[in-house]
Amino acid sequence: MVSRAVSWRRPLRELAHGLADLILPPACIACGVAAPGLCPPCRRNLDWRRPPACGRCGEPALEPGGRCGGDHAELRHIAQLVAPLRYAGTGGALVRRFKLDADPGAAAWLLRAMVGAWQAAGSSRWRHACLVPVPLHARRRRQRGFDQAAWLAKGLGRRLGLEAAAGVLVRRLDTLPQGDPRVLSRQGNVEAAFAVQRSRPLRGRPVVLVDDVFTSGATARACARLLRDAGAAEVAVLTACRS
Numbered sequence: 001m002v003s004r005a006v007s008w009r010r011p012l013r014e015l016a017h018g019l020a021d022l023i024l025p026p027a028c029i030a031c032g033v034a035a036p037g038l039c040p041p042c043r044r045n046l047d048w049r050r051p052p053a054c055g056r057c058g059e060p061a062l063e064p065g066g067r068c069g070g071d072h073a074e075l076r077h078i079a080q081l082v083a084p085l086r087y088a089g090t091g092g093a094l095v096r097r098f099k100l101d102a103d104p105g106a107a108a109w110l111l112r113a114m115v116g117a118w119q120a121a122g123s124s125r126w127r128h129a130c131l132v133p134v135p136l137h138a139r140r141r142r143q144r145g146f147d148q149a150a151w152l153a154k155g156l157g158r159r160l161g162l163e164a165a166a167g168v169l170v171r172r173l174d175t176l177p178q179g180d181p182r183v184l185s186r187q188g189n190v191e192a193a194f195a196v197q198r199s200r201p202l203r204g205r206p207v208v209l210v211d212d213v214f215t216s217g218a219t220a221r222a223c224a225r226l227l228r229d230a231g232a233a234e235v236a237v238l239t240a241c242r243s
C-alpha cells in the first residue's frame with residue numbers, strides 16, 4: 001500500500017502546483033514569496049561561479065583559459081568539472097525545491113544555468129560525449145517519484161545535442177545521503193554503491209557525468225573511476241551546484 005500511495009504523490013503535487021498557479025500570484029521559485037521567477041533577495045543570494053575558471057576543476061583561475069594552481073590529485077579520473085553555482089544561498093534552495101518538491105520552475109531554471117555554464121566552458125572535445133546521470137537507488141526513486149539526475153541529463157541532452165544514456169550506471173546500495181551526520185567517510189559510503197550495468201555507450205567515448213550537486217566529490221570520483229574502467233575515453237562532471 002505504501003508504494004501505491006507514493007506513486008500518487010507526484011501527480012498530486014503537480015496538480016497542487018497547477019491549481020496554485022491559477023489561484024495565487026506567481027511565487028519565487030526559490031523561497032515562495034510573491035514574485036515572478038526569482039525574488040530580488042534570492043537573486044542577490046545567487047553565488048555564481050564566475051569566469052575565469054580553471055579548465056580542470058572550475059575553481060577561479062588567474063587568467064582566461066588558465067588553471068587554478070591546485071594539484072587536482074583528487075580529480076584523477078575527472079578531466080573537467082563544471083558547475084554554474086555554489087550550493088550556499090539560492091543555488092541550494094533551488095536544488096532542494098527541484099529535488100524535494102519536484103518544482104518545475106526550479107528544475108527549468110537550474111537546467112538553463114547548467115546549459116549556460118557548459119557552453120561557457122566551451123570545450124569542443126566533448127562534442128561527441130554521452131551524458132550519464134548519477135543514479136538514485138530504486139527505493140529512493142520510488143519515494144521521490146522521479147530521478148533528478150536522469151531528468152537533468154535528458155534535458156541537457158536535448159539542449160546540447162548530446163546523447164543521454166540512461167541505465168549505464170546503477171546504484172546497488174541505498175547508501176545514506178552524503179550530508180547525513182552518520183556518514184563518517186564519504187568515500188567509504190559510496191565506494192561499493194555503484195556499478196556499470198551497460199558499457200556499450202561508453203566504449204572509447206568521452207562521458208559527461210550529470211548530477212544535481214558536487215559536494216565532497218566522493219560520488220563523482222567513484223562513478224568516474226567505474227566509467228573509465230568500463231572504457232570511457234575521459235569523464236567530465238556537470239552539476240548545477242558545488243559546495
Ligand SMILES: [Zn+2]
Nearest residue numbers: 028031039042
Ligand atoms: Zn525568493
Ligand SMILES: [Zn+2]
Nearest residue numbers: 054057068070
Ligand atoms: Zn583547478
